Amino acid sequence: QLQLQESGPGLVKPSETLSLTCTVSGGSISRSTYYWGWIRQPPGKGLEWIGSVFYSGSTYSGATYYSPSLKSRVTISVDTSKNEFSLKLSSVTAADTAVYYCARHGPSSSSWPPEFDYWGQGTLVTVSS
Amino acid sequence: QSALTQPRSVSGSPGQSVTISCTGTSSDVGGYNYVSWYQQHPGRAPKLMIYDVNKRPSGVPDRFSGSTSGNTASLTISGLQAEDEADYYCCSYTGSYTFVVFGGGTKLTVL
Numbered sequence: 001q002l003q004l005q006e007s008g009p010g011l012v013k014p015s016e017t018l019s020l021t022c023t024v025s026g027g028s029i030s031r032s033t034y035y036w037g038w039i040r041q042p043p044g045k046g047l048e049w050i051g052s053v054f055y056s057g058s059t060y061s062g063a064t065y066y067s068p069s070l071k072s073r074v075t076i077s078v079d080t081s082k083n084e085f086s087l088k089l090s091s092v093t094a095a096d097t098a099v100y101y102c103a104r105h106g107p108s109s110s111s112w113p114p115e116f117d118y119w120g121q122g123t124l125v126t127v128s129s
Numbered sequence: 130q131s132a133l134t135q136p137r138s139v140s141g142s143p144g145q146s147v148t149i150s151c152t153g154t155s156s157d158v159g160g161y162n163y164v165s166w167y168q169q170h171p172g173r174a175p176k177l178m179i180y181d182v183n184k185r186p187s188g189v190p191d192r193f194s195g196s197t198s199g200n201t202a203s204l205t206i207s208g209l210q211a212e213d214e215a216d217y218y219c220c221s222y223t224g225s226y227t228f229v230v231f232g233g234g235t236k237l238t239v240l
Binding site for chain 1: 173174176177181186218220225229
């Protein structure tokens with residue numbers, strides 16, 4: 001059974017960079033073809049897609065896709081040696097305080113599956129001095 | 130990209146059916162057959178309940194069904210059970226620039 005687990009600091013200072021990692025177990029990023037994404041949820045509010053990265057075990061493209069509203073501050077990458085992917089969000093403010101989830105895209109047969117079938121448990125990141 | 134519009138709350142009694150609406154535009158819900166629905170219990174991660182408008186992942190009861198009409202998607206839960214009480218979010222593909230947009234969420238109360 002595929003499992004995803006977020007990790008990283010729970011407290012980040014304003015103007016600094018938020019860095020999170022999603023470790024995948026029960027499956028190999030390098031031997032599969034999936035999109036992997038990050039979604040966040042401010043306390044008491046709804047879900048917001050942050051961005052995603054595509055990895056194909058046969059033809060790695062490293063293609064990334066970001067929400068236009070966050071694109072200037074977001075970087076998502078994959079480290080197949082550690083079977084994980086990561087999120088970096090720069091110049092954070094209190095508005096970036098949220099539970100951050102990592103997730104796998106699927107199971108639609110679309111060329112860009114816009115749904116998420118496996119989720120991590122989420123990690124709360126608070127932006128405060 | 131504005132969030133899809135959902136009612137803040139809906140309610141129903143055990144055994145009844147409820148429908149949650151999700152209104153978008155021709156650039157998202159009405160333009161693609163890629164609407165999904167998520168169930169989220171307090172303190173838990175969202176769970177995929179419907180994808181591609183009306184497909185259910187393995188393990189999701191057939192009491193859950195999805196549909197679309199124009200720019201509005203709907204999630205119907207029949208034979209309501211106490212465990213269905215949760216927040217529900219719709220989500221739609223929005224094209225190759227904005228990609229994904231979620232609805233604001235609907236709180237389902239089982240009376």
